[in-house]
Amino acid sequence: MRKIIVVAALVMLAAVPTGAVDFLGVELCAEQVNTRVVLPANSPLSLESAEVGRHGGLVLLLHSKNASVLSQVDDLMASFTGSRGTGDEQRLEWSGNEITAFAQVIKKGYVALAVTAAEDCTVEAEATVDTFDAEVTAAAAVAVVEIEVEEEPEVDPPAVVEDFELEGRLKHAAAEDGWVDVMGVVANNSGGFYAVASFDISLYDGAGELICVDTISVNQLREGQERAFRGSIRCADYVSSEVASWKLQFAGGH
DSSP states (O other), rough: EEEEEEEEEEEEOOOOOOOOOEEEEEEEOTTTTOOOOOHHHHHHHOOEEEEEEEOEEEEEEOOSSTTTHHHHHHHHHHHHHHOOEEEEEEEEEEEEETTEEEEEETTEHHHHHHEEETEEEEOOOOOOTTOOOOOSSEEEEEEEEEEOOOOOOOOOOOOOOEEEEEEEEEEEOOTTTTEEEEEEEEESSSSSOOEEEEEEEEOOTTTEEEEEEEEEEEEEEEEEEEEEEEEEETTOOOGGGOOOOEEEEEEEEO
């Protein structure tokens, strides 16, 4: 768990309060602003937290499983302000219909949104430095909220266990008439017993290009067993020094 401090500079116009402005069921800049925010029923956004700003606005933490979460916030705000936000892929700001708002992406899928009534929250002028890099005029209010975001633990992906695995290195050497002798150890993780199991062995060069592929057989391969094998594959283009990697794939058995 770590705390992310989101500071939003809300630019105000000095004016006499004329009445609260409704935003998602909340009267902005009323004497007692509540945090009973209600998102539209069809909104793809979910509300993670809502805080009352220092000067009577709201600061919301919004989440979406969609990568375009800021665009979804823009859709929401455009329905209130009557215009799309201005900014970039990380932050946007809106002003219209008596509402001023700023939003910033704070991590993947999460956006902090600060909203206030443009002319109803009058405060004394103060100099402010904000994280939005926006100009702050002599009449400004600052909404600050500490949003606790639970970090998603980094979990290693589950190890993929192949039904059959080649243990260690594949030994190979040129034989007569375009044949190549191969030798190695195969592990049976399939959960079954095979009287005869067939495998395709393919050889690759340093660029990952296939040199050749052929099939070998392993007899009496029991469940959970590691069994050594030795066989020969036909490989007309075989040059020992050019073999950089190899692959063993189950081809069938009984």
